[in-house]
Amino acid sequence: MEIFGDYHIHTTASDGMASLVDQTKSAISAGLKEIAVTDHSWNTLLSSMSHHKFDRQTEAISMMHYVDDMDIKIYHGIEGNLLNRNGDMDIPDDIMPKLDLLACGFHRFLEATCWDKNMKYLLINGFAGKKAREKMIAINTWAFLSAMERYPIDVLVHLQHRALVDIKAICEKAREKDVYIELNEKHIKQIEPCIGDIIESGVKLIVGSDAHTTGTVGKFINTIALIEKYNIPTDRIAGIGCEPKFKDKSNYKVEK
Ligand SMILES: [Zn+2]
Ligand SMILES: [Zn+2]
Structure with a gap:
């Protein structure tokens, strides 16, 4: 099974161990044609994104296209945090229109500024x-449903x-809102028990290694095993049977 894309990669801009350049080189060596850089978002504990880092990353991505041996498409994304039971996310309003890809996930380690109202929610999960x-x-379902209603995830x-x-x-809701469900190489075991419901729902899928090191970019051993075990139609999986299509966020306006 040939995988041409990896849409979940971290760099030293958040908690990744390798630079954007090194992660991109690894992706090329792994035979990938396109990747998404999806570093952790603004309220992540210790390794949060900042406007400065984001802008530098934007520049680095556009510069890489001028370098001959970097013949690969790079989507600039963020792995945003689901902050609380209301489905709030931590993407600054001015960043949203600049994103190629908005990923949304639950993470427990968020900055102390979030703790007051969200601590119980974060810790109990x-x-x-x-x-x-x-x-x-x-509570979690409601939070994700409301995030999909409010943000261009x-x-x-x-x-x-x-x-x-x-x-x-x-x-x-993901089908209604045109949201991909990720087959995450690192956390494939957690999704396996509900893979039947996912396939049956007709929702679209996408592959992501969640690589934090160069050695894991484009490596999908567990993902391929799952796809083969459950005969998941690959024409529904972005990065294998089809190219991904992410939402145009250029006209994104925050509803207050
Ligand atoms: Zn994550
Ligand atoms: Zn991640």
Whole structure:
């Protein structure tokens, strides 16, 4: 199975161990034709994105297209954080129109400024007992559904990692809003139990290595195994059977 794209890659602009240039070189060596750089967003603890870093990354991406051996398409994305049960995300309004790809995911390690109102929500996910589990699923599902309503999200990343959701409800909204569900190489085990519902929903899929090092860019051993095991139609998977199409965010206006 040939994979030509990797739409989830980190660099030293957030918590990646390799520079944008090195990650791109690795992608080329891995035979990829296109990648998305998706560093962590503004409220991430310790390794957050900033306007300065984002602008430098934009410049670096455009510069790379002038360098001969960097013959690869690069989408400039961000892996945004789902901040709370209301589905708020941490993408500055002025950044949104500059994004090729907006990914949305749940992460627990956010900056202290988020803690007051969100601490309970963040900490309980992944550790809730059986009784609280159902309640958390309802809360998480609502948060993702409302984020998809409010933001031009392209990809939901590593679903069912830490924050469990009602996958049928999520897939239904994702289809309606034209959002990809990610097959995340690092967290493929978490999504496997609901892969049947995902396939049945008809939602579109996309591959992402979630690479933080050069050695993991474009490596999809677990993803390929899952696709083969469940016979997932590859014409529905961006990066394998089709090219991705991300939302035009240039006219994005925040609804206050
Ligand atoms: Zn993530
Ligand atoms: Zn990531």
